[in-house]
Amino acid sequence: MFYFYALTFCCLLWLLFHCSVNCSDINIWRECNETYPVPDATLISFRNNGSIPDENNITARCFTDCYGKKTNMLTSDGSFNWTTLEHILSNFKMKHTAMDVLGKCRKDPSDDECMQSYLSLKCVAETILSLINAR
Secondary structure, eight states: OHHHHHHHHHHHHHHHHOOOSSSOHHHHHHHHHHHSOOOHHHHHHHHHHSOOSOTTOHHHHHHHHHHHHHTTSBOTTSOBOHHHHHHHHHTTTOSSOHHHHHGGGOOOOOSOHHHHHHHHHHHHHHHHHHHHHHO
């Protein structure tokens, strides 16, 4: 049973951060990291659990903004792309919509666009991880 959950978790993270059909993930990582260079440890943390080690690091937050927009999880104004999020959650075969499950992850009222995007994506990751842990 442990391996089932471990595999599900890995698939979830892959889906969470690899949901764009038109973009190659490695190219997105490279492009965003060229524009907003962050250490490997930050990239690994973001990939594994949706958070960055130092939330005060503006460059790292802007990396997440870049990544969220290029994977179509976020729209150009930093709002959620509900179609993409529905696609991610459809893999869980849930009866609830993305809006029902992720409604608490509304756009943060911060004036900092990178902080808004980071907190939104972090909330999505945490919510999905809690769904996995609840199973």
